[in-house]
Amino acid sequence: MKGKVADLGINKKIVPARVREARVSRGYSLADLSELLGVTSQAISQYELGTSTPSMAVLMKMVDTLKFPLNFFLKPKENINHNYVNSAVxxxxxxxxxxxxxxxxxxxxxxxxxxxxxxxxxxxxxxxxxxxxxxxxxxxxxxxxxxxxxxxxxxxxxxxxxxxxxxxxxxxxxxxxxxxxxxxxxxxxxxxxxxxxxxxxxxxxxxxxxxxxxxxxxxxxxxxxxxxxxxxxxxxxxxxxxxxxxxxxxxxxxxxxxxxxxxxxxxxxxxxxxxxxxxxxxxxxxxxxxxxxxxxxxxxxxxxxxxxxKQYWRNEPLDDAIPFELPYLFKQAFELLIENNIVTPDEILNELSYKKEEIDSLCFLPKSLLERKQRAQKLTLINDN
Missing domain, CATH: 1.10.10.2910 (Arc Repressor Mutant, subunit A)
Known part of the structure; x- marks a missing residue:
């Protein structure tokens, strides 16, 4: 099964839409990514269409180049609701x-x-x-x-x-x-x-x-x-x-x-x-x-x-005095889950399958919130009796 995701010892397969999502979200054309990965543009197009699967070497290079965790490429796009028509951006x-x-x-x-x-x-x-x-x-x-x-x-x-x-x-x-x-x-x-x-x-x-x-x-x-x-x-x-x-x-x-x-x-x-x-x-x-x-x-x-x-078109009086209005809903939600031991930061990152820095940026989180917490090993004395 050379070149298949099964080489990793897992049953999941690469989701073609995730390959395109990773490429486009980083601003790469097919030709751009082709040069970076050392494969043809046609090969990448086939990965995105699902007509072929990248080899393990190409997949690992894709992970490093596009800066997404491996799980991202294996995560199905499940939360699309076809009952709604999305507006333009x-x-x-x-x-x-x-x-x-x-x-x-x-x-x-x-x-x-x-x-x-x-x-x-x-x-x-x-x-x-x-x-x-x-x-x-x-x-x-x-x-x-x-x-x-x-x-x-x-x-x-x-x-x-x-x-x-x-x-x-x-x-x-x-x-x-x-x-x-x-x-x-x-x-x-x-x-x-x-x-x-x-x-x-x-x-x-x-x-x-x-x-x-x-x-x-x-x-x-x-x-x-x-x-x-x-x-x-x-x-x-x-x-x-x-x-x-x-x-x-x-x-x-x-x-x-x-x-x-x-x-x-x-x-x-x-x-x-x-x-x-x-x-x-x-x-x-x-x-x-x-x-x-x-x-x-x-x-x-x-x-x-x-x-x-007065050169006010770019910098006006009070620009530094009025505080920024910061989104807080996602931050509060993650804090609730972690503080109440519902899920751990590792479980959140594994489930979402984005880089921690990507989630921190998008959700306006403090860097420490989703950091791995080192658990202190509890030592006990040997009972000689």
Whole structure:
């Protein structure tokens, strides 16, 4: 049985979809991986189709090259619910994001879903609580304003600043993760997957800008679940849904009926004061004032000129003072399992079959949480009697 997984003395076989998942999630083309493994692109394609199986030497090289545990390639994809139609993946800054990079990051939502699926065997997560809004033929800004205000009312945050957007959405059934993207091509992305709303945020932005990204992705999940992957790449559709999500983010974070009453000056110092209260960037507040016609065109130009003069477009006052909103649901779930001796860190890692560092990153875990715990050997005296 040369070249078969049975050489390892186990009955499981390589799951072809996992080979493709590992390759694409690392950003490799068939040609890229072919060069790294020393086999043909055709051979890798056959592994991914399941028409042939890699030799043990190739499999071990695949494990080392793609940085996945061996168990990952043997783990069936069991938690796919075919009763649900998954939405497209919405990428912030999508126009400048290479397709290879988008395809790689899309799998992070599937990994988050597998982790969620695993934890739900033991943990009760908040139920999804998103109201249904009437369908309209064309979404305009008036409709978006109404939805933002109605959603705030439904969630009990009618006119006040939202203290913690991550906490609010997690309480309503959203699964939120943070990643260090390590590039400027991706800020955040989201998807309805297996009927669960997932949002993946970057960790490179200020807390205020990250809150806006989160509200932007919320807008996509509310308004654009009907748009498929083929349509979302069309420029006119992409431009439209990005404008709608941006407008929603402003309307949701800065409600028209209460924020408008607080804009009383065109000085940047006044907007710094507002930023401390609303936890929204000055640039986003200026844009919101423009959309609501709270200031004249000349006043908007003056504020933008002042932003440029003070070099505030990238680094604003209070960027370091407003704390990041950290996802905590997965962390709490893992802590509950470990502290109550339901499962061990080793059992978690073996079941999930991802690298520990991958889980730590996606779930925003402290490095020590899933570390192996060394058990002290208990010694006893020999009884001479």
């Amino acid at each position: 919405y990428f912030r800054s999508m126009k400048s994001t290479p397709k290879k990079l988008k395809d790689a990051y899309k799998y992070r939502i599937q990994w988050a879903d597998e982790i969620h699926h695993y934890l739900k065997k033991y943990i009760n997560f908040p139920e999804i609580d998103i109201p249904q809004f009437d369908a309209v033929n064309e979404i305009d800004f008036t409709f978006i304003e109404d939805v933002a205000l109605n959603l705030r009312e439904y969630w009990g945050v009618t006119k006040v600043p939202i203290d913690n957007v991550v906490e609010l959405l997690q309480d309503k059934g959203f699964i939120i993760c943070r990643l260090v993207f390590g590039n400027k091509k991706v800020d955040a992305f989201s998807q309805h997957y297996n009927n669960v709303p997932y949002i993946i945020l970057g960790s490179e932005k200020s807390a205020a800008r990250s809150r806006f990204d989160l509200a932007h992705e919320l807008g996509h999940l509310i308004f654009h679940s009907h748009i498929d992957e083929e349509s979302i790449v069309k420029k006119e559709i992409l431009d439209r849904i990005e404008d709608e999500a941006d407008y929603f983010a402003g309307a949701f974070l800065l409600p028209s009926d209460s924020f408008s009453q607080e804009v009383m000056s065109t000085s940047l110092e006044h907007f710094v004061f507002l930023k401390r209260k609303w936890k929204v960037s000055i640039s986003a507040m200026i844009k919101r004032c423009e959309k609501l016609s709270l200031l004249t065109d000349n006043q908007i130009r003056y504020l933008n000129a002042q932003m440029t003069k």
